[in-house]
Amino acid sequence: MGNCCLWQGGEGEKKNEIEAFPRVQVPGRSAAVAEADSEELVEKEATTLDQEVVYTGQWKGNVRWGYGKQEWPDGARYEGQWKDGVADGEGKFFHTDGDIYEGGWKNDKACGLGTYFHSDGSKYVGGWLDDQKHGEAEEIWADGSKFKGTYQYGKKEGLGHFEWPEGSTYDGQFKDNSIHGEGKYTWTDGRSYTGQWVDNHMSGHGRFEWKDGRYYEGQYADDKKEGEGVFSWPDGRVYEGQWKDGKQHGIGIFSTKSGQKRKGEWKDGTRHKWISEAWKEGEQPAPEKTD
Secondary structure, three states, X not given: OOOOEEEOOOOOEEEOOOOOOOOOOOOOOOHHHHHOOOOOEEEEXXXXXXXXXXXXXXXXXOEEEEEEEEEOOOOOEEEEEEEOOEEXXXXXXXXXXXXXXXXXXXXXXXXXXXXXXOOOOOEEEEEEEOOEEEEEXXXXXXXXXXXXXXXXXXXXXXXXXXXXXXXXXXXXXXXXXXXXXXXXXXXXXXXXEEEEEEOOEEEEEEEEEOOOOOEEEEEEEOOEEEEEEEEEOOOOOEEEEEXXXXXXXXXXXXXXXXXXXXXXXXXOOEEEEEOOOOOOOOOOOOOOOOO
């Protein structure tokens, strides 16, 4: 399914994927297939085919058909069902690097339900189509990362759940192997973001919550607050206004915990000046922390 670069904290990308099903192709069907329909299955001893490939098992006329084992000179091996001279039905393929695929086959390709065991301990269990992960599946990697969801032609697509080794999780939509659409990302320290994603980044409308009760709800662009948004503190203070590059920037309205409001101008996260009437006595706000 290619490399899945999944967002983690906005500080870089994490590759948590195994290459798509690498398989030695089974030699194609012979011209004798058309003559095999009326034949009975016959068990034969080892037969050497083209390119020093050796087949042992059942035949229908001169065509591999039924159950058989095929071995390649490099050590790769297939054991399972055959039809019309190709792997078709249930079978098991042993790769030279120690990887194993066991499951459905159609026309020499992994198709249907199957399990791929990687030599490093990673495992994929789910649907296949033309040698690609396709359909509902569960996957676990050697480092402990886990995915449960849907694949489409080798890539994560649609709804899914991804869990990182340290415990962070994402539940939501995927597109073209990336976090994309609506979803929720939860960190192990209690922070969470629920909202829109574009290519593994928080982009669009979303809500970010902190464990201490702070939250921001508004627009994001490339993992940073951008545009219009509301930031609320646990004690009731609120900033509602413009943001740029993750900081308060532009015109905004600051509300005290008692509900008094005042309009001001912010630059790079710092209040530059007030542009409305003064605070009532005793209403001077505390410094605003939005980190």
